[in-house]
Amino acid sequence: xxxxxxxxxxxxxxxxxxxxxxxxxxxxxxxxxxxxxxxxxxxxxxxxxxxxxxxxxxxxxxxxxxxxxxxxxxxxxxxxxxxxxxxxxxxxxxxxxxxxxxxxxxxxxxxxxxxxxxxxxxxxxxxxxxxxxxxxxxxxxxxxxxxxxxxxxxxxxxxxxxxxxxxxxxxxxxxxxxxxxxxxxxxxxxxxxxxxxxxxxxxxxxxxxxxxxxxxxxxxxxxxxxxxxxxxxxxxxxxxxxxxxxxxxxxxxxxxxxxxxxxxxxxxxxxxxxxxxxxxxxxxx
Amino acid sequence: xxxxxxxxxxxxxxxxxxxxxxxxxxxxxxxxxxxxxxxxxxxxxxxxxxxxxxxxxxxxxxxxxxxxxxxxxxxxxxxxxxxxxxxxxxxxxxxxxxxxxxxxxxxxxxxxxxxxxxxxxxxxxxxxxxxxxxxxxxxxxxxxxxxxxxxxxxxxxxxxxxxxxxxxxxxxxxxxxxxxxxxxxxxxxxxxxxxxxxxxxxxxxxxxxxxxxxxxxxxxxxxxxxxxxxxxxxxxxxxxxxxxxxxxxxxxxxxxxxxxxxxxxxxxxxxxxxxxxxxxxxxxxxxxxxxxxxxxxxxxxxxxxxxxxxxxxxxxxxxxxxxxxxxxxxxxxxxxxx
Numbered sequence: 189x190x191x192x193x194x195x196x197x198x199x200x201x202x203x204x205x206x207x208x209x210x211x212x213x214x215x216x217x218x219x220x221x222x223x224x225x226x227x228x229x230x231x232x233x234x235x236x237x238x239x240x241x242x243x244x245x246x247x248x249x250x251x252x253x254x255x256x257x258x259x260x261x262x263x264x265x266x267x268x269x270x271x272x273x274x275x276x277x278x279x280x281x282x283x284x285x286x287x288x289x290x291x292x293x294x295x296x297x298x299x300x301x302x303x304x305x306x307x308x309x310x311x312x313x314x315x316x317x318x319x320x321x322x323x324x325x326x327x328x329x330x331x332x333x334x335x336x337x338x339x340x341x342x343x344x345x346x347x348x349x350x351x352x353x354x355x356x357x358x359x360x361x362x363x364x365x366x367x368x369x370x371x372x373x374x375x376x377x378x379x380x381x382x383x384x385x386x387x388x389x390x391x392x393x394x395x396x397x398x399x400x401x402x403x404x405x406x407x408x409x410x411x412x413x414x415x416x417x418x419x420x421x422x423x424x425x426x427x428x429x430x431x432x433x434x435x436x437x438x439x440x441x442x443x444x445x446x447x448x449x450x451x452x453x454x455x456x457x458x459x460x461x462x463x464x465x466x467x468x469x470x471x472x473x
Numbered sequence: 474x475x476x477x478x479x480x481x482x483x484x485x486x487x488x489x490x491x492x493x494x495x496x497x498x499x500x501x502x503x504x505x506x507x508x509x510x511x512x513x514x515x516x517x518x519x520x521x522x523x524x525x526x527x528x529x530x531x532x533x534x535x536x537x538x539x540x541x542x543x544x545x546x547x548x549x550x551x552x553x554x555x556x557x558x559x560x561x562x563x564x565x566x567x568x569x570x571x572x573x574x575x576x577x578x579x580x581x582x583x584x585x586x587x588x589x590x591x592x593x594x595x596x597x598x599x600x601x602x603x604x605x606x607x608x609x610x611x612x613x614x615x616x617x618x619x620x621x622x623x624x625x626x627x628x629x630x631x632x633x634x635x636x637x638x639x640x641x642x643x644x645x646x647x648x649x650x651x652x653x654x655x656x657x658x659x660x661x662x663x664x665x666x667x668x669x670x671x672x673x674x675x676x677x678x679x680x681x682x683x684x685x686x687x688x689x690x691x692x693x694x695x696x697x698x699x700x701x702x703x704x705x706x707x708x709x710x711x712x713x714x715x716x717x718x719x720x721x722x723x724x725x726x727x728x729x730x731x732x733x734x735x736x737x738x739x740x741x742x743x744x745x746x747x748x749x750x751x752x753x754x755x756x757x758x759x760x761x762x763x764x765x766x767x768x769x770x771x772x773x774x775x776x777x778x779x780x781x782x783x784x785x786x787x788x789x790x791x792x793x794x795x796x797x798x799x800x801x802x803x804x805x806x807x808x809x810x811x
Binding site: 364375391 | 539559560562565566570574575576577586637
């Protein structure tokens with residue numbers, strides 16, 4: 189009884205900020221609430237959910253969101269690990285570089301996205317100006333569907349690699365130096381020590397990074413809205429952007445809630461998958 | 474390794490001897506080590522003894538190649554290995570923290586080194602099984618280091634060092650994380666396993682009792698210099714200076730400044746009650762140790778420590794004398810024996 193009492197504040201907080209909004213959305217997803225109903229909720233049963241399953245744009249966006257998340261988080265992990273290893277070494281000027289590395293992450297996403305939009309502007313941005321001065325044709329970075337999603341990934345990687353590097357650097361600092369020394373004395377090369385000592389001991393931190401970053405990337409919103417607006421032809425549209433459009437542009441709140449919940453399910457599945465993977469890896473190691 | 478009881482395979486094929494020549498290391502303006510000369514014969518166990526910060530761990534790290542000296546040479550079997558990277562020195566080190574890989578089982582902790590050196594799997598498994606048997610760890614192979622007791626961890630670290638087949642064994646305070654009783658139990662075991670092979674052993678400790686118990690010779694280090702190097706008996710019977718005199722022997726030696734500019738050193742166990750002559754003393758405090766009692770007595774020359782077999786109470790007055798051969802004399806200004 190006293191245990192419940194002691195947990196009560198935390199439980200109440202969870203209920204207020206997590207369970208209650210979720211239930212509210214679940215209820216809203218069972219209503220029609222749009223311009224056609226005079227913005228008043230009307231129960232429609234599972235109609236919104238049936239629409240969702242048949243909605244090509246939802247599935248296209250789900251695919252795009254997933255691709256964006258996997259590719260950008262993958263790149264961030266590899267680059268972030270590289271930076272973390274570099275910043276973990278002792279060298280002159282390391283402190284300054286550590287601070288500089290963090291700058292992109294400290295920048296508000298909107299500001300950063302505006303910056304990239306200018307850099308990749310066709311034909312007036314600096315990159316295209318450079319290409320033109322070299323006598324090359326300018327590239328429609330944000331106007332071609334293929335290039336636009338790659339540009340979005342680039343901007344996200346640029347901004348969040350420092351965050352990944354920071355978390356992994358913290359992990360590296362938790363590994364006692366004498367493990368590396370013992371390994372070196374046993375004849376291990378630095379490359380072997382990365383695979384045999386560093387990475388296995390960094391595993392918990394890598395999972396934390398993946399969990400944080402996947403959840404964030406699957407909910408990507410501001411970067412897309414500012415950089416491409418979801419275009420061209422919805423080719424960079426994420427689920428969060430689609431949910432936003434449903435609510436704020438199409439004024440279809442019931443369906444927007446359904447899209448949001450669909451996205452939530454996607455997030456839940458990927459997080460659960462990751463946690464299962466972590467457990468299996470731990471058991472095997 | 475053919476049978477679990479042989480220890481011949483735990484050492485390198487060719488006998489090795491270790492020689493440190495004029496070794497120096499500085500950090501900034503501070504000299505950590507200053508002109509250290511030491512030699513360790515094959516199979517000999519040398520203890521580096523000194524207070525914390527005296528540079529004894531630095532000596533080990535220089536031999537292992539984990540730090541580089543600013544001056545001097547390290548010779549192993551005549552080869553100059555001063556510039557050689559740690560991976561190619563073929564030395565084994567038991568770390569104070571044991572430095573076991575926390576993510577690997579005991580068996581994998583032991584085989585990892587052989588894996589990276591390209592030893593085939595079958596041979597690895599055989600060697601690990603043998604050394605686990607030798608160190609009474611046979612049941613522990615599948616456990617993680619976190620699931621072992623301190624003593625077991627220490628033995629795993631030792632097993633890993635044995636499997637390296639090193640040309641030198643280095644041990645950095647290997648007992649300091651164990652309780653006193655276990656330490657005493659393990660000392661003879663450690664000696665049996667490490668010493669008497671064909672590899673020299675360098676053993677770092679700040680505990681003089683441990684050093685005397687385990688080592689063939691002891692080098693007392695202070696302020697980055699070797700103060701004296703010799704057998705435990707030599708260090709006890711003829712300490713070269715006041716530092717060594719104060720460090721070897723428990724309870725600590727009594728040092729009495731004399732009017733002629735010397736310091737008279739008298740060990741507490743060499744004082745005896747006499748009826749005539751000697752110093753008049755009065756008992757100030759006592760600790761009873763069973764076989765003897767440890768007394769602090771006041772004399773005209775200052776307070777003295779006295780190890781006494783009898784049973785005296787506080788306030789008792791008597792006279793203390795000593796045999797001439799037990800007198801140690803040092804120059805007051807330099808601290809050197811005279």
